[in-house]
Amino acid sequence: MADISIEQVKQGNQQYLSFIMANEEYGVDILSVQEIRGWEPTTVLPNAPDYVKGVINLRGTIVPIIDLRQKFGIKTLEYGATTVVIVVKVTMDETQKVIGIVVDAVSDVFSIEEEEIRQAPDFGHGTDLRFIKGLANVQDKMVILLEINRLLGSAILPDPETLNRIIGNLEQQAQVMTA
Amino acid sequence: MDIDLSQFSQVFFEESIEGLAIMESELLKLDVAAPDPETINTIFRAAHSIKGGSATFGFMQVANYTHLLETLLDEIRDGRRQMQPDHVDMLLLSVDLLRGMFEALMSQAEFNDPKLPELELRLNNTLANQPSQTQSISPPQATMASDSKTLCWQIDFKAGADIMRCGNDPMLMFAELASKGTLTAELLPVSFPAWDDFDPEACYLHWRLRLITDEPLEKLKEVFEWVEDECEISYQQTAAAPSADTSTEMLSPSPQSEVDPPVAAPDVIALTPQVQALATDKAVASQKQSAAAAKSGESSSIRVSTEKIDMLINMVGELVITQAMLGQIGQQDEINQESLLLLQQGLEQLASHTRDLQESVMQIRMLPISFAFNRFPRLVRDIGQQLGKKVELILKGEDTELDKTVLEKIVDPMVHLVRNSLDHGLESPEARLAQGKSETGTIMLNAYHQGGCIIIEIADDGAGLNTHKILEKARQKGLVGAEEELSEEAIHQLIFRPGFSTADAVSDLSGRGVGMDVVKRNIHELNGSIELKSEAGKGSRFTIRLPLTLAILDGQLIRIGKHIYVVPLVSIYESLQVPTNRINRLSDGHELIRLRDEYLPVIKMYREFNHDADAREIKDGLVMVVDHNNEKAGLLVDELLAQQQVVIKSLEENYTRIPGISGATILGDGTVALIIDVAGLVKLAGIGSSNEHAA
Numbered sequence: 072m073a074d075i076s077i078e079q080v081k082q083g084n085q086q087y088l089s090f091i092m093a094n095e096e097y098g099v100d101i102l103s104v105q106e107i108r109g110w111e112p113t114t115v116l117p118n119a120p121d122y123v124k125g126v127i128n129l130r131g132t133i134v135p136i137i138d139l140r141q142k143f144g145i146k147t148l149e150y151g152a153t154t155v156v157i158v159v160k161v162t163m164d165e166t167q168k169v170i171g172i173v174v175d176a177v178s179d180v181f182s183i184e185e186e187e188i189r190q191a192p193d194f195g196h197g198t199d200l201r202f203i204k205g206l207a208n209v210q211d212k213m214v215i216l217l218e219i220n221r222l223l224g225s226a227i228l229p230d231p232e233t234l235n236r237i238i239g240n241l242e243q244q245a246q247v248m249t250a
Numbered sequence: 251m252d253i254d255l256s257q258f259s260q261v262f263f264e265e266s267i268e269g270l271a272i273m274e275s276e277l278l279k280l281d282v283a284a285p286d287p288e289t290i291n292t293i294f295r296a297a298h299s300i301k302g303g304s305a306t307f308g309f310m311q312v313a314n315y316t317h318l319l320e321t322l323l324d325e326i327r328d329g330r331r332q333m334q335p336d337h338v339d340m341l342l343l344s345v346d347l348l349r350g351m352f353e354a355l356m357s358q359a360e361f362n363d364p365k366l367p368e369l370e371l372r373l374n375n376t377l378a379n380q381p382s383q384t385q386s387i388s389p390p391q392a393t394m395a396s397d398s399k400t401l402c403w404q405i406d407f408k409a410g411a412d413i414m415r416c417g418n419d420p421m422l423m424f425a426e427l428a429s430k431g432t433l434t435a436e437l438l439p440v441s442f443p444a445w446d447d448f449d450p451e452a453c454y455l456h457w458r459l460r461l462i463t464d465e466p467l468e469k470l471k472e473v474f475e476w477v478e479d480e481c482e483i484s485y486q487q488t489a490a491a492p493s494a495d496t497s498t499e500m501l502s503p504s505p506q507s508e509v510d511p512p513v514a515a516p517d518v519i520a521l522t523p524q525v526q527a528l529a530t531d532k533a534v535a536s537q538k539q540s541a542a543a544a545k546s547g548e549s550s551s552i553r554v555s556t557e558k559i560d561m562l563i564n565m566v567g568e569l570v571i572t573q574a575m576l577g578q579i580g581q582q583d584e585i586n587q588e589s590l591l592l593l594q595q596g597l598e599q600l601a602s603h604t605r606d607l608q609e610s611v612m613q614i615r616m617l618p619i620s621f622a623f624n625r626f627p628r629l630v631r632d633i634g635q636q637l638g639k640k641v642e643l644i645l646k647g648e649d650t651e652l653d654k655t656v657l658e659k660i661v662d663p664m665v666h667l668v669r670n671s672l673d674h675g676l677e678s679p680e681a682r683l684a685q686g687k688s689e690t691g692t693i694m695l696n697a698y699h700q701g702g703c704i705i706i707e708i709a710d711d712g713a714g715l716n717t718h719k720i721l722e723k724a725r726q727k728g729l730v731g732a733e734e735e736l737s738e739e740a741i742h743q744l745i746f747r748p749g750f751s752t753a754d755a756v757s758d759l760s761g762r763g764v765g766m767d768v769v770k771r772n773i774h775e776l777n778g779s780i781e782l783k784s785e786a787g788k789g790s791r792f793t794i795r796l797p798l799t800l801a802i803l804d805g806q807l808i809r810i811g812k813h814i815y816v817v818p819l820v821s822i823y824e825s826l827q828v829p830t831n832r833i834n835r836l837s838d839g840h841e842l843i844r845l846r847d848e849y850l851p852v853i854k855m856y857r858e859f860n861h862d863a864d865a866r867e868i869k870d871g872l873v874m875v876v877d878h879n880n881e882k883a884g885l886l887v888d889e890l891l892a893q894q895q896v897v898i899k900s901l902e903e904n905y906t907r908i909p910g911i912s913g914a915t916i917l918g919d920g921t922v923a924l925i926i927d928v929a930g931l932v933k934l935a936g937i938g939s940s941n942e943h944a945a
Contacts, residue, residue, distance in 0.1 A: 114922040115813060116908055117859030126905065126914060128922050133914045135905040168904045 110154035144235030269296040410480030431463025620648035647697040653799035675712030709791040807891035852884040
């Protein structure tokens with residue numbers, strides 16, 4: 072968790088916040104993270120997709136909360152005192168939006184250089200994988216780096232089933248790579 | 251001593267744009283045949299302060315141009331020039347042009363309207379053409395008449411500091427130049443030395459002279475021969491000057507406007523066709539500009555009367571006192587009966603002050619509707635002229651205030667309605683006379699408060715809607731069955747359908763019906779409604795009803811299962827329990843309740859929103875009767891909770907629009923409650939369209 076200098080940023084060195092979900096580690100660009108909060112009850116939105124848990128009042132701003140497990144088609148967990156909401160800023164249709172994502176736990180902050188990121192393999196689903204920035208090895212762990220703007224900002228995101236398959240494939244890939 | 255003037259330029263822009271608005275409205279008021287000297291004075295003052303300010307801030311394009319206007323107005327003011335209709339047209343076009351210049355300056359863009367040199371030349375020609383009774387010349391700003399000219403010279407003359415001490419007076423040189431042609435002189439911004447170094451006998455001035463003459467350059471140079479060495483002089487040929495022999499013809503300026511064919515004009519008044527053509531396409535252009543301005547204006551500043559500010563400051567003062575009082579109680583070691591009483595008093599005061607403060611803050615956003623009405627005299631004049639119709643515009647209730655955001659958004663629908671009235675509502679003067687009406691039609695705009703709403707009426711005394719034609723068209727389009735008969739009112743409602751037009755030929759202005767659906771939608775987006783009354787031969791009246799502000803709403807909290815929603819109080823008629831014998835079930839599953847003489851469809855909210863609810867049948871819950879587009883529907887809810895004012899927050903800011911929901915608010919306990927969009931909910935329930943037919 073070293074501090075990062077401006078030079079490092081210029082060299083394409085980026086910091087990521089990683090979080091755990093279903094034993095898998097994911098990373099998001101730390102510059103898009105606004106804050107990390109505990110779970111609080113939401114106001115349910117009528118006719119919203121399952122993964123939209125509702126909206127909360129974040130100091131006067133109405134912020135939607137999205138369950139990433141559900142979005143990825145992973146079995147949900149019961150929410151508790153340890154459930155974490157990562158509030159991220161994403162760019163959607165050229166405007167910035169603030170969205171909370173529910174994850175199992177926050178893990179680490181680490182720096183990765185651009186060339187260390189490996190492209191996600193093509194699984195031949197013909198699906199848009201651009202929401203995955205790539206895979207990175209951090210301390211012998213495999214981290215799936217997410218392109219958060221594309222993940223939350225895109226309306227053409229694969230359905231949860233396909234996503235689930237992609238995530239499953241990535242897991243296998245990760246096991247092969249770390250083995 | 252350097253002062254950064256740019257910090258004041260925003261204020262200058264605002265003032266100048268206000269000044270332009272004054273010029274425009276005064277010009278429209280002006281009776282050309284017998285101009286009121288006070289009106290001309292007002293116009294002159296506005297032009298004068300724009301000129302002065304722009305020169306100070308270094309906006310030379312504006313300063314140079316307004317200088318021409320000022321000269322013209324000054325001559326009219328002094329009675330040296332007779333006011334002509336052409337002058338009003340030129341001045342109005344100039345107002346448009348200047349608006350464009352200011353917009354360009356504000357967005358720091360280049361202003362490159364080809365109309366600028368065109369109009370500049372027209373103004374120069376008018377100024378050069380001296381119909382005055384007395385030849386009073388006041389150099390160096392004098393404009394002089396002369397015979398035929400061929401060339402236009404721009405001479406930059408920077409006087410040497412010692413020029414006066416050598417016995418040379420620039421004034422005399424300019425006077426000599428003026429004798430050779432038509433001279434305009436303008437002072438360029440100059441930098442004076444610091445006060446200590448300032449020599450009152452030295453000359454620091456720098457002029458730019460424009461001379462239209464047929465004399466060769468050498469002759470001009472002769473004038474400055476004596477001072478050549480100590481002054482900086484440059485000569486530049488700008489554009490070929492028009493033939494000033496105005497009695498026979500007037501050439502278009504070249505080379506900028508080679509598109510325009512030369513127009514033969516025996517005198518100034520015969521120019522008007524060209525002026526009109528210019529005016530109309532300018533009107534279209536100014537439409538676009540104003541639309542752009544309205545967009546950019548949304549984030550711009552707001553001018554508030556000091557009275558309102560004073561009130562706010564008073565409120566805050568009171569609040570601070572209350573806070574100090576409460577703080578004192580808080581510092582006491584123990585709370586006894588007495589301090590408890592004080593605490594209660596303090597909290598009451600706090601509540602009252604907070605409410606007052608909220609009201610005062612809202613007041614800041616309130617602007618008189620004249621901001622919207624102001625554009626209409628010009629619009630009506632231009633379009634009326636273009637269509638050859640005689641129109642009188644009556645404005646009422648201009649001081650009625652409403653929220654700035656509402657004001658900005660209502661302008662476009664209003665423009666559309668007024669254009670419609672002009673284009674389709676009002677008949678031509680001949681047709682009016684034939685019908686025994688006065689030749690001049692009237693359009694009336696009226697605004698007033700009613701309850702928590704503002705009502706804006708747009709009425710004309712024209713032909714009214716042609717119900718026969720509308721019905722025919724609707725049958726053609728299959729909107730109405732061939733045999734189906736509709737009431738007159740239902741026929742009128744048809745014009746709000748998308749893509750509906752009854753105009754024989756859709757003109758470039760509008761077709762009554764073209765875009766009416768958009769007008770209706772825009773008004774609905776503001777939580778408002780629009781009504782139409784029309785009588786054949788007597789005219790039409792549109793009534794727009796809008797909430798005063800978009801930021802705060804009086805709401806009724808309701809409960810459905812464990813979910814709490816807010817329903818805008820304005821759309822609620824009543825809430826009641828309905829006994830079984832007044833509930834009818836239709837074959838398609840929809841349920842109706844009988845309320846006095848009416849049958850109302852009921853929307854089961856829990857079903858539309860996919861929630862669990864206590865009351866799943868109408869008889870078990872409460873029915874809230876709401877209004878959507880002047881039609882009633884019932885909403886089935888579990889319970890009514892408190893009524894309260896809620897501050898509207900956007901859901902779309904971070905999420906997306908949800909059908910049936912207009913926004914969100916934060917309740918006293920910090921949780922979020924959603925605000926019901928009644929019209930959207932009715933649409934969601936799928937009972938809107940069938941209802942519209944039946945109406």
